[in-house]
Amino acid sequence: MAENPKTVGRGRYLAALLVGLVLYLAVAVGSNVIPSVFLPGDLAGFDFAWIGIIQIIFGLLAIALALRIARLRLRDVGLRLDGWPKEALIGAAVALVFALIQFTVIIPATGGAERSDVATNLAQIGPTIWGVVGFIILAWTGAATEEVFFRGHFLNTLKGTLGGGRMALIAAAIATVVLFAALHGYQGWAGVVDSGIYGGITLTLLYLWRRTLTACIVAHAFWNSLAAILLFALYA
Template sequence: MVWLAIAGLAIAWGLPAIGIGDRLFPGDTISPRIGREAAWWAFAAIILLWVTRVERLPLGSIGLKRPTAGTFGWAFAFFVGMMASVMLSFAVIIPALRLHQDMATTRSLIAVPLWLQCATMVRAGVCEEILYRGYPIERIGWLAGRRWVGALLSLAAFVAAHIGWGLSQFVVVAFGGVLLTMLYLWKRDLPACMIAHALTDLVGFALARAHG
């Protein structure tokens, strides 16, 4: 199980890091963007198959379980908190640090049909929570004997995956990552994290689109 967990972590973080989607689907037109989105879903599916077929563990071992009323309630509560952190970041923290938002990256995400933008935000909420939250927190926590170690390392990996967006986005992602990690550690409910993550991205980039 030790080597299976290590291999699973290498897959979860390695596949996105080496840019397989970008290599297979280069370009900024609609078709390659759809291809890159499909690649992310494939990465997440591989990890789910790894858990169930190779590690032979239930999906509950990475916090993936049937949603309950509490799932939606806590997801909405943390979505509100994440949106508050976004507004605080752009209104106070980022100006105080004299940082500037990477508008080129933002425009690249919203300069697509609305349906594709929404699909991207949902994909981010689902796939990133599997690859950067549920699986690594549980497996690193098991390997280290401390769940907080898994939480810290998974948070670092999540933020690092967004570092190319610029330092201002680093602040926003770090706040969001901390809140989502807290939600997972508290409730061990990955669907709640997925919903909160997707809602924050959907609303945040909808606002950017409206002002773009």
């Protein structure tokens, strides 16, 4: 988590929070609109790779600019390579355990291909292996951007806005979980619940435990990659 050595008032944290929210949402919308303008037809399959590429380039820039308002750098909120092999292994292990639980127990028991999130993702991946490739690229670029925003920017600037301390951290963590789940509403209730449990609760706790973003990024991206591969192999 951020350890800001400089004295920063709540006003700066609030400004960083609001600017970051606006810029991140602008990048999220733009990353979907721009490919739809230049690519023929509806976005599907490999097209989603371009969404992730746009997000990681402009998203990280936007978040870095917003953090500077609170006199923070990306490194200060956990985007650094300290001990990255160990952190990457921890993240991969978390993703693998969640994937095993999901695809051996939860998804088959809750509708399989008929689940709202499964159906949505299968439609986006499309009928060819190139769709899986596109989603794996999106998994790593998009996940990195989301982790830097949700765990790195949103949680830390909201905590600072609330005055810091234990209760502010708890409130900011809860808000991070809720916002992450809500923004996955396009996947239906199944997607909201799963996103809240894994991308919300699990990855937020992982960030609070490890204090860097490496494990979170790998856990997020590896799970998304495994999901794309297994959905295509089992349900397409």
